[in-house]
Amino acid sequence: MSLPGATVQALPTGAVPGPVAADRAHLFNAGTVAAYRRVLADGIDRVADRVAAADRPFTGVTPQDLAPRIAGIDLDRPLGDTGAALDELQDVYLRDAVYFHHPRYLAHLNCPVVIPALLGEAVLSAVNSSLDTWDQSAGGTLIERRLIDWTVDRVGLGPAADGVFTSGGTQSNLQAMLLAREEAVGRAATSGGTRPSRPESLSRLRILTSAAGHFSVQKAAKLLGLDADAVVTVGTDAERRMRADELAREIDRCRREGLRVMAVVATAGTTDFGTIDPLPQIADICAAAGVWLHVDAAYGCGLLVSPTRRHLLDGIERADSVTVDYHKSFFQPVSSSALLVRDRRVLRHATWHADYLNPARAVEQRIPNQVDKSIQTTRRFDALKLWLTLRIMGPDAVGALFDEVIDRAAAAWQLLTEDPRFEVVTRSQLSTVVFRYLPTGPGRALVDEANLYAREALAASGAALVAGTTVDGAHHLKFTLLNPETSVDDIAHVLDLIAEHAGWYVRTRTAGELSCPIR
Numbered sequence: 001m002s003l004p005g006a007t008v009q010a011l012p013t014g015a016v017p018g019p020v021a022a023d024r025a026h027l028f029n030a031g032t033v034a035a036y037r038r039v040l041a042d043g044i045d046r047v048a049d050r051v052a053a054a055d056r057p058f059t060g061v062t063p064q065d066l067a068p069r070i071a072g073i074d075l076d077r078p079l080g081d082t083g084a085a086l087d088e089l090q091d092v093y094l095r096d097a098v099y100f101h102h103p104r105y106l107a108h109l110n111c112p113v114v115i116p117a118l119l120g121e122a123v124l125s126a127v128n129s130s131l132d133t134w135d136q137s138a139g140g141t142l143i144e145r146r147l148i149d150w151t152v153d154r155v156g157l158g159p160a161a162d163g164v165f166t167s168g169g170t171q172s173n174l175q176a177m178l179l180a181r182e183e184a185v186g187r188a189a190t191s192g193g194t195r196p197s198r199p200e201s202l203s204r205l206r207i208l209t210s211a212a213g214h215f216s217v218q219k220a221a222k223l224l225g226l227d228a229d230a231v232v233t234v235g236t237d238a239e240r241r242m243r244a245d246e247l248a249r250e251i252d253r254c255r256r257e258g259l260r261v262m263a264v265v266a267t268a269g270t271t272d273f274g275t276i277d278p279l280p281q282i283a284d285i286c287a288a289a290g291v292w293l294h295v296d297a298a299y300g301c302g303l304l305v306s307p308t309r310r311h312l313l314d315g316i317e318r319a320d321s322v323t324v325d326y327h328k329s330f331f332q333p334v335s336s337s338a339l340l341v342r343d344r345r346v347l348r349h350a351t352w353h354a355d356y357l358n359p360a361r362a363v364e365q366r367i368p369n370q371v372d373k374s375i376q377t378t379r380r381f382d383a384l385k386l387w388l389t390l391r392i393m394g395p396d397a398v399g400a401l402f403d404e405v406i407d408r409a410a411a412a413w414q415l416l417t418e419d420p421r422f423e424v425v426t427r428s429q430l431s432t433v434v435f436r437y438l439p440t441g442p443g444r445a446l447v448d449e450a451n452l453y454a455r456e457a458l459a460a461s462g463a464a465l466v467a468g469t470t471v472d473g474a475h476h477l478k479f480t481l482l483n484p485e486t487s488v489d490d491i492a493h494v495l496d497l498i499a500e501h502a503g504w505y506v507r508t509r510t511a512g513e514l515s516c517p518i519r
């Protein structure tokens with residue numbers, strides 16, 4: 001790498017910051033570092049106090065309670081004072097926020113975050129590097145590149161691999177599908193015979209993923225201008241893992257019907273069931289068919305650092321592209337995700353040279369930039385959070401945290417299988433548990449309503465938050481365990497609360513005392 005300008009001498013400035021004009025007092029610069037220290041410390045104190053005091057993950061506040069308070073604030077009349085603004089923030093946000101750090105937050109794929117990453121967040125927003133070009137980030141670009149290389153090594157994608165940080169799994173999956181689409185269209189155009197028009201090629205493209213795959217795949221297909229039926233759902237087995245035999249059959253069917261499978265999306269950690277598609281078999285099928293394999297490891301990527309369970313991702317190293325969400329199983333604050341590719345050349349499909357930013361000559365001069373690999377332009381230095389996490393804690397410590405929640409999910413599953421009040425669906429390979437309260441006798445007809453009610457009543461009380469989903473058309477409840485502080489006792493307590501709420505609903509409805517059934 002040659003960096004032009006390396007020999008250019010910086011001019012000595014010798015400028016001493018003068019007194020700060022009132023209208024500039026809030027600009028962060030050499031003259032305001034004292035205010036920066038004070039204001040940030042005030043903010044940190046408020047958050048720390050709130051977190052220390054939170055005896056439940058949620059207050060149960062409703063949109064009706066909060067909306068008028070927020071709407072009533074006149075944004076054209078500033079408070080002018082940090083303390084007053086923080087008091088107001090307490091009222092409209094901090095008091096009633098949903099606290100993922102609380103051990104009875106058991107709902108979505110949100111993790112409690114590690115302190116080194118919070119330090120990273122504070123540093124990156126203050127320095128405010130933008131990771132599009134070297135001249136807006138310098139070391140930031142190289143740090144992100146090191147972390148991509150580190151992750152690529154963990155995955156085992158090989159020496160030609162590369163990638164880029166993204167805003168989340170949705171964006172990573174979208175970009176993967178963009179690259180796969182362009183490769184497929186390119187191949188269609190060069191595969192001999194009559195050259196199909198681009199619209200014709202696009203209309204024939206299909207993406208195969210399992211019924212338990214993430215909806216961002218469907219969304220990506222829509223954004224990429226594919227047909228409404230471009231995403232073909234492959235059936236799952238009893239463990240909700242993609243059936244490899246069905247995948248092979250679907251690829252065959254597409255071929256016979258003149259359709260082109262542009263990508264197979266395997267999921268390494270399904271959102272609901274925490275199961276991992278059979279990656280080695282799927283990789284074999286994709287290799288034999290010459291089809292792009294994308295592995296959505298948004299959730300399962302934490303296994304890359306697991307001291308005991310890395311083998312669950314075996315086969316991922318054969319993917320053409322991989323999504324990893326550090327903000328799910330690496331205990332990173334939102335946002336922190338990456339798209340990885342086996343062959344760095346495919347990233348060219350996301351490249352556009354702009355004279356003002358990344359002219360083609362910058363490539364010739366070998367000035368490193370990340371904008372050529374990204375579908376974003378201005379981009380946060382999210383990589384810094386992972387960098388400090390690895391430099392302070394190390395990967396094994398992160399993996400041990402993820403291992404712990406997987407163990408806890410196994411214990412929860414065991415509890416549920418032994419509890420006659422509940423029915424539990426498949427056993428997760430990661431940290432989700434899908435189950436439902438099962439009323440007995442005439443109340444059985446109310447099973448869907450009772451579970452919906454229990455979830456809402458629990459959230460309204462704020463005592464715990466659990467998620468909901470449907471399994472084969474029936475309402476279920478879901479734990480997503482990502483907090484090692486969640487104990488088996490916490491889980492047992494939450495199950496008792498769910499049974500109380502659901503039982504109350506069934507009793508009241510069967511006694512005819514509740515005329516308005518839950519949605």
Ligand SMILES: Cc1ncc(COP(=O)(O)O)c(C=O)c1O
Pocket residue numbers: 109167168169170171173214216267269270271296297298299325337
């Ligand atoms: C398997 C999977 N893929 C992709 C996503 C989307 O990730 P994000 O919410 O970071 O956009 C999720 C989110 O839960 C997910 O579970």
